[in-house]
Amino acid sequence: MAEQILYMTELIGLGVYDLKGRRVGIVRDAAIVPLVDPVRVDRFLVGGSTMSWLSVRHDQIARISLDGIHLKDEQLTPFHSDEYVLRVGRDLLDQQIIDAQGRKVVRINDVTFEVRQENGADLLWVLEVDIGIRSMFRRIVQGVIPRRWVRRMQGRIPPHSIRWEFCNILEPDPQRRLRLNISNKLLEDMHPADLAEIVEELSPENREAIFETIDSEVAAETLSEVDPDIQASILESLETEKAAQIVEEMSPDEAADALAELEEETSNEILEEMHQEEKEEIEELLEFDEGTAGALMNTEFVSMHEAATVADAIGTLKLEKDWMLESLHVIFLTGADGKLSGTVPIARLFLAPGSTELRKLAAEKTTQSIVTDKQERVIARFDKYNVITMPVVDSDGRLAGVITADDIITVLRNK
Numbered sequence: 001m002a003e004q005i006l007y008m009t010e011l012i013g014l015g016v017y018d019l020k021g022r023r024v025g026i027v028r029d030a031a032i033v034p035l036v037d038p039v040r041v042d043r044f045l046v047g048g049s050t051m052s053w054l055s056v057r058h059d060q061i062a063r064i065s066l067d068g069i070h071l072k073d074e075q076l077t078p079f080h081s082d083e084y085v086l087r088v089g090r091d092l093l094d095q096q097i098i099d100a101q102g103r104k105v106v107r108i109n110d111v112t113f114e115v116r117q118e119n120g121a122d123l124l125w126v127l128e129v130d131i132g133i134r135s136m137f138r139r140i141v142q143g144v145i146p147r148r149w150v151r152r153m154q155g156r157i158p159p160h161s162i163r164w165e166f167c168n169i170l171e172p173d174p175q176r177r178l179r180l181n182i183s184n185k186l187l188e189d190m191h192p193a194d195l196a197e198i199v200e201e202l203s204p205e206n207r208e209a210i211f212e213t214i215d216s217e218v219a220a221e222t223l224s225e226v227d228p229d230i231q232a233s234i235l236e237s238l239e240t241e242k243a244a245q246i247v248e249e250m251s252p253d254e255a256a257d258a259l260a261e262l263e264e265e266t267s268n269e270i271l272e273e274m275h276q277e278e279k280e281e282i283e284e285l286l287e288f289d290e291g292t293a294g295a296l297m298n299t300e301f302v303s304m305h306e307a308a309t310v311a312d313a314i315g316t317l318k319l320e321k322d323w324m325l326e327s328l329h330v331i332f333l334t335g336a337d338g339k340l341s342g343t344v345p346i347a348r349l350f351l352a353p354g355s356t357e358l359r360k361l362a363a364e365k366t367t368q369s370i371v372t373d374k375q376e377r378v379i380a381r382f383d384k385y386n387v388i389t390m391p392v393v394d395s396d397g398r399l400a401g402v403i404t405a406d407d408i409i410t411v412l413r414n415k
Contacts, residue, residue: 041124100186109135132160172205196225220249244273256285294371297401311354
């Protein structure tokens with residue numbers, strides 16, 4: 001009975017036979033051309049002990065099984081290296097890839113192909129990559145024990161595979177990534193914290209390749225989750241323009257923290273590539289001493305005059321960025337002198353008439369810090385008053401920024 005699947009370990013060394021049943025060589029590798037078809041094996045590389053390698057196209061094959069590959073067309077051509085080709089044996093086996101579904105970095109031991117029939121001939125389609133003990137067993141006994149015996153012997157070992165569509169190939173060369181049609185969509189769909197964990201496991205070359213090619217907003221969210229030392233390494237490895245695009249997408253406090261880890265020259269080069277507004281915000285934060293409330297705070301918040309109404313506040317919120325609204329808990333109020341006068345929890349806006357002045361909804365007490373306060377004092381206040389958000393004021397009492405519980409968690413995590 002014809003096989004419905006074949007493993008790469010079975011394919012390597014498999015005999016290739018002409019129309020008269022004579023062996024013309026053995027399979028040395030199999031190749032995919034992603035720009036043509038991302039899952040179908042496009043050609044087989046065939047060689048012998050002395051002969052040069054030949055290329056067997058998928059449309060020259062009649063049958064594929066454990067007994068060998070039988071041709072329907074004998075007009076074979078010499079194999080020539082092709083940058084548009086992904087070779088399974090050379091480029092996948094023993095290489096690291098990202099399992100987008102399991103959100104981890106894994107090493108490929110074997111590849112599983114599905115045997116399909118099309119127009120009366122057999123084709124191979126990449127089905128899964130194999131990473132478990134069963135695939136390791138096949139590698140160990142490859143070429144030593146007959147293929148059908150191996151299949152029977154592996155039956156008691158549970159399989160451990162990843163569907164091909166959930167695999168993200170790692171390729172540091174940007175030109176080759178284009179030629180192999182490698183997409184980052186799987187990575188961009190991940191939660192930034194999961195992607196950050198993956199990035200920390202990779203080599204510097206592969207980290208750079210990912211951050212050079214993924215969406216800048218995703219890159220910014222991911223970089224914010226990465227260890228500070230690795231943050232610096234990534235930014236230093238990128239082209240200045242790309243690094244600036246990523247830093248611009250970060251919140252000002254996180255951007256300032258990241259740039260503070262760099263050499264001053266590198267930091268300045270990145271700042272010079274940024275838009276003026278974002279650049280000034282970050283430079284302002286960089287002026288504060290490390291370990292102070294000023295260095296911890298974020299300058300992105302919503303503040304309104306205390307005489308503004310609920311309707312005014314809701315209108316303002318509709319103009320804010322979506323990502324900012326996700327973490328917004330309060331609106332800060334200022335008086336005629338520009339000084340902080342109170343806070344209004346967002347939830348109260350939905351319980352009051354639109355004509356209600358915001359000062360009438362303000363919380364009874366507002367816990368705040370001064371830009372020069374040491375971070376230990378800020379942490380103690382968060383713990384004592386059990387707040388989610390704390391405003392930071394300058395020496396004149398004017399609102400300068402805000403510190404959130406997330407900022408405190410990051411400080412504690414990095415200690």
